[in-house]
C-alpha cells in the first residue's frame with residue numbers, strides 16, 4: 001500500500017439558513033429552512049453571504065468582506081473572532097484581510113464538549129461565560145492579612161475589629177464610622193441582597209443590578225480597591241465547596257460578552273452570576289426539577305447537562321445537549337479539525353460538515 005501523506009478528504013457542507021429577523025436561534029423542531037450544498041476538497045474555501053444566498057469561493061475574499069465560514073486546505077474550521085480584521089489564528093498562524101464572523105459549535109454534533117475557564121456557551125438566548133471553576137473544597141482564605149485598616153476601626157455591621165482571616169474592607173463611598181465592613185459580613189450581606197427565589201442549595205444566583213451599597217447608594221464595582229489592596233467581587237462570592245461560576249447575559253447581543261475589566265460596574269456587562277455547587281450531573285433548564293432552573297422562554301425544559309468526568313485522572317467538566325429546541329452552542333476559540341461530522345452555527349446559518357475519506 002502506498003503511503004498517504006496528505007489528508008485527502010472531501011468535505012460535504014449542507015447549509016440551512018433562516019430569515020427570522022429577531023432571532024439567531026436555529027429551531028431543530030422546524031423543517032422549513034432553506035438548504036444549499038457545497039463540496040470542497042483540500043483547498044482553502046470561504047463561504048460568504050451574497051444577497052440572500054450563500055456563496056462558496058476559493059480565492060481570498062476582498063478586504064473588509066464578511067466571511068461566514070473559512071475552511072482551510074487542511075480541513076480545519078478557522079475560529080471566527082468578529083474583532084478587527086487581520087487577526088491571526090492558532091493553527092494557521094496567518095493574518096487575513098477580511099472579517100470572519102464568530103463561529104459556534106453545536107454540542108450535539110460532537111456529543112459532549114470539555115469546558116474550561118473563559119469558555120462561552122449559549123442555551124437559547126442566554127449566554128454564559130465560565131468565570132471560575134474549582135473541583136476541590138477550599139479551606140484556607142486567600143484574603144488573610146491583606147487589610148491595612150487600623151486596628152481601632154470597626155465593621156459597620158457587627159462592630160467587630162479586623163481579624164487576620166476576616167479583614168475590613170471599604171468597597172463604596174461610605175466614610176466615618178460606616179466606612180468599613182468585614183469581608184465575611186460583606187459576603188453574608190451580598191447573599192442577603194440577592195437572596196431571591198432563584199437560590200437553592202444547589203445554586204445561587206446574583207443579579208448585578210441589585211448590587212449597590214444601600215447606605216451611600218454607590219453601585220459596587222466588580223474589582224475595587226480598599227486601603228491599597230485590590231479585591232475582586234467575584235472572589236468574595238466564591239464558595240468553599242466545589243463549584244462552577246457562570247456569568248450570564250440574557251437579553252444582550254453575544255458581542256457584548258467579554259471579560260470584566262478593572263472598575264466595571266456590575267450593571268454594565270453581564271446580568272449576574274450563577275454559582276453552581278458541583279455534583280456529578282447538573283442539569284440546566286426551564287423546569288423546576290433541574291439542578292439549575294433558568295427563567296428564559298428560549299431555554300428548553302431540560303436543555304443541557306454539565307457533567308464531571310475523569311480525563312487522565314483529572315476532573316473535567318463536560319457540557320451535553322439534551323436535544324434542546326434551539327441547541328447548545330459553544331463559541332469556537334481555536335481552529336477545529338473536521339473529523340467525520342461537525343455542526344457550526346454562524347449568525348442565521350447552520351452548517352453540517354461531513355468528511356468523507358478518499359482512498360489514495
Ligand SMILES: [Zn+2]
Pocket residue numbers: 155156157158159160181182185
Ligand atoms: Zn463584621
Ligand SMILES: [Zn+2]
Pocket residue numbers: 172173174213214215216217218
Ligand atoms: Zn456605602
